Amino acid sequence: MNAVTERVRAAQRAVARISVAPLLVRAAIFVIVLAGFALAFPAEVLSGRPVLFLAFAALLPAFGPRRIWATFTALVTVGGWLLATDGYGRPVALWRLLAVAALLYLGHTLCALAALLPYDAVVDPELITRWLLRSAAVLLGAAVLGVLLLQATGTGGGAGYQWVTVLGLLVAVGTAALLGWLLRRR
Template sequence: MLTGITARAGHLRKTLSRATPVPIMIRGSAFLTGVLALGVAWPAQLLVSRYFVLIALLALWPALAPAGRGGTAVALTAVGGWLLDTAGFDSRIALWRVLALAALLYLAHTLTALAAVLPIDSIVNLDVPGTWLGRAAVVILISSVLIVLALGLTADLGGSAFQLATLVGLAGATAVTILLARMAHRE
């Protein structure tokens, strides 16, 4: 057992000695956005307690092993914290928190995906993460505008018209998902 631990420590030391700045920066950014997403989602009472260390350690998982399930665990924990805060602690749902949580979860996801495809010792020009984050910023901006417009429409619609629009939207999303799955399966 001790031999296995020493072998892993030696492998980790060798990997870290070969690491280059840009992949380390991307992994650090994935960790930071994960911590911020969890901080926005979870109740403030839990964040100022000793449980924050556990939350921060969870956010470290996708930074250390980006090709694993760490990103999903962080996202699900953030959603669970959001549900706990809004349903369990009766916190008011604020638009800025919804937008911040969505943006941070998307950034954490996309940075983890970039870290997963970049080896830790790769030499990468700063244009690569710059372009990647530029695309992410466009997605976040468009999504935020659409969320605000949709919330404005819900105030205007109300009642059965809103329920009908919701059902039509869900049916459309389901149809697009099925179509994309079939197209991917054909190839």
């Protein structure tokens, strides 16, 4: 009984030390991942029980940003996008494609930030601001480059966007596999 009491007190001390900034970053992860699900999945799927599963899935990277959950939710988002476009015949809109890509990147980069921040970290707000500004610059550059490449190659239209989505997914999975292999070698 004494060990249980000590664990409860240790948990209370840990909860009392939690600071606001790491919690806000983790809350932002949840909101961004859930928004990505809402944009990617077809409206027919976003009712009833699947919404509960998607909300639970959006919580996973917020609580475990160092684990595989960020990759898992990114794959679920891309799967929802492919389901909406192939399975439900939703036309591919460039704004939706860019928004889903931006949310995927923001979720991933905020998971990286949350993985660095312990729950009791005292964080200067300028650090988070600089992190988000750098992320916004990357998103703007990627969106401009992506639109220019789509126009230059002439792969516009639904089939072109679908092809680009699948190619991007293959590049992302290949990069993750390569990084995992390199980390295991070290």
